[in-house]
Amino acid sequence: MFVRLLIFLIIGMVVYRAAKTWFGGATQRQVGRPGNLPQRADDALVQDPQCGVYLTRSDGIALNIDGQVLYFCSEACKEKYLAGKTDSV
Numbered sequence: 001m002f003v004r005l006l007i008f009l010i011i012g013m014v015v016y017r018a019a020k021t022w023f024g025g026a027t028q029r030q031v032g033r034p035g036n037l038p039q040r041a042d043d044a045l046v047q048d049p050q051c052g053v054y055l056t057r058s059d060g061i062a063l064n065i066d067g068q069v070l071y072f073c074s075e076a077c078k079e080k081y082l083a084g085k086t087d088s089v
């Protein structure tokens with residue numbers, strides 16, 4: 001009797017582990033690989049309006065113009081953009 005109980009226990013554990021692995025795999029497939037998760041808002045790509053380079057928001061130099069935030073790759077680009085803007089206006 002004790003042996004049957006032991007076998008049941010082992011089968012239960014194996015089934016539990018298999019189910020866990022299966023469900024874990026299914027969940028992973030739904031969400032995607034951890035390295036491939038959607039980027040955080042701070043890491044979203046933005047374009048430098050001056051030179052056209054793409055950079056992440058956290059890397060860029062932010063400039064708030066009329067409530068719109070622009071991101072530049074460098075101070076030089078930011079100044080050039082500001083200079084161009086004031087020249088055209």
Ligand SMILES: [Zn+2]
Binds near residue numbers: 048051053072
């Ligand atoms: Zn630039």
